[in-house]
Amino acid sequence: MFFFVRNHQSLAWLLRLFNPSSLAIALVSVLSVLSLCLMRADSRAAWRLTDDSKLLVTESKLREQIFHALDAAAKAGTDPHISHFQVRAATAFEKDGVDHVVVGGNTEYDVPEAIHAEPSLLNHVTALYGADATRHSVRFIAFYAQRCGGSASCGDCRDYQLAATDSEHLLVACGQVSDRSVHVTRFTDQIVCERNFPVVEAQKIPLSAGDLDRLVRAAQQARQGGVTLFTNGHNTGAAALSSRDQIYRAAGADDAAFHYRYPIGGVLQQAATERDYFMRAILITGAEGEWPRVSYRDRQYGYEGSSFNQQVGKPPIVLILSNGQGQFRMTTFEAALPKAFSTAAFMPEAVKNFLETHRLSNSAGRE
Numbered sequence: 001m002f003f004f005v006r007n008h009q010s011l012a013w014l015l016r017l018f019n020p021s022s023l024a025i026a027l028v029s030v031l032s033v034l035s036l037c038l039m040r041a042d043s044r045a046a047w048r049l050t051d052d053s054k055l056l057v058t059e060s061k062l063r064e065q066i067f068h069a070l071d072a073a074a075k076a077g078t079d080p081h082i083s084h085f086q087v088r089a090a091t092a093f094e095k096d097g098v099d100h101v102v103v104g105g106n107t108e109y110d111v112p113e114a115i116h117a118e119p120s121l122l123n124h125v126t127a128l129y130g131a132d133a134t135r136h137s138v139r140f141i142a143f144y145a146q147r148c149g150g151s152a153s154c155g156d157c158r159d160y161q162l163a164a165t166d167s168e169h170l171l172v173a174c175g176q177v178s179d180r181s182v183h184v185t186r187f188t189d190q191i192v193c194e195r196n197f198p199v200v201e202a203q204k205i206p207l208s209a210g211d212l213d214r215l216v217r218a219a220q221q222a223r224q225g226g227v228t229l230f231t232n233g234h235n236t237g238a239a240a241l242s243s244r245d246q247i248y249r250a251a252g253a254d255d256a257a258f259h260y261r262y263p264i265g266g267v268l269q270q271a272a273t274e275r276d277y278f279m280r281a282i283l284i285t286g287a288e289g290e291w292p293r294v295s296y297r298d299r300q301y302g303y304e305g306s307s308f309n310q311q312v313g314k315p316p317i318v319l320i321l322s323n324g325q326g327q328f329r330m331t332t333f334e335a336a337l338p339k340a341f342s343t344a345a346f347m348p349e350a351v352k353n354f355l356e357t358h359r360l361s362n363s364a365g366r367e
């Protein structure tokens with residue numbers, strides 16, 4: 001306007017051309033067209049793969065399936081009335097020449113417990129199309145998220161995806177609402193097999209020979225117990241050494257409802273009961289001569305425990321595997337559960353305050 005109205009003559013000409021009422025009508029018309037264009041642009045706002053994601057999703061059909069799944073996930077129902085953290089998931093796949101889209105969402109209850117979005121979704125696929133579809137037809141899980149951060153599935157959901165899907169080829173797609181970018185990664189990025197835990201000589205483990213021996217014996221004794229009515233060959237024993245020099249031990253326990261109690265979870269719960277929150281090391285042992293497995297759910301318990309250490313400036317918990325014949329593998333829960341999340345990450349001040357008000361020092365003041 002500044003450019004066109006350079007003098008009064010021009011202004012008078014403009015006013016003759018547009019009297020006030022016609023100007024108002026024109027203004028309303030322009031605004032209407034503008035808002036219509038914006039609405040169309042919004043409804044057509046397309047998902048787009050990031051450059052890295054394009055390398056993992058090269059088929060146009062798979063790309064469209066991911067985008068359709070994200071649109072469906074946006075409408076997935078959830079009930080996270082404790083955490084208020086919604087996790088909306090979906091997948092899309094073709095089975096017998098027919099396209100399907102299935103959704104899942106998290107729900108929470110009581111103490112707190114939760115049904116997470118991943119098992120919700122995969123169980124939904126199984127219920128509708130069979131376990132074979134979950135294993136062979138599902139190629140990705142898409143998450144509709146306000147922000148795509150660095151966190152991946154919790155340990156238990158990793159166990160479930162390993163068991164139920166073609167996890168070697170499974171993709172994880174996170175659709176970020178704010179800019180419609182889609183970040184695709186491999187599910188296997190979340191997995192670290194025990195055989196990749198470094199083998200280490202006993203002398204290199206940052207414990208005295210006496211403490212290491214105590215841990216091995218405690219874990220082996222623990223493994224003699226537990227409840228193994230349904231557990232096939234995966235029974236392990238765990239022992240933890242706390243910074244107060246206490247040893248805790250536990251074995252796995254199954255039950256008819258299949259609410260398995262895990263050994264690392266067991267030792268950490270015993271220690272927490274004694275207000276002993278900082279573990280120096282946790283050792284796992286299985287059948288003699290074999291390397292024990294450590295479930296991802298148990299790694300989650302260990303990771304949360306290690307986050308307490310980090311909250312107060314202590315080193316992470318050392319995770320040690322023993323084959324019962326004097327050989328060891330050593331790592332940390334941080335390395336064994338990549339892209340993990342913990343309460344300390346969500347609520348650092350609450351965890352700090354909790355530890356300050358709950359931890360006990362021993363009589364010598366050591367921790």
Ligand SMILES: [Zn+2]
Nearest residue numbers: 116153154157
């Ligand atoms: Zn989960």
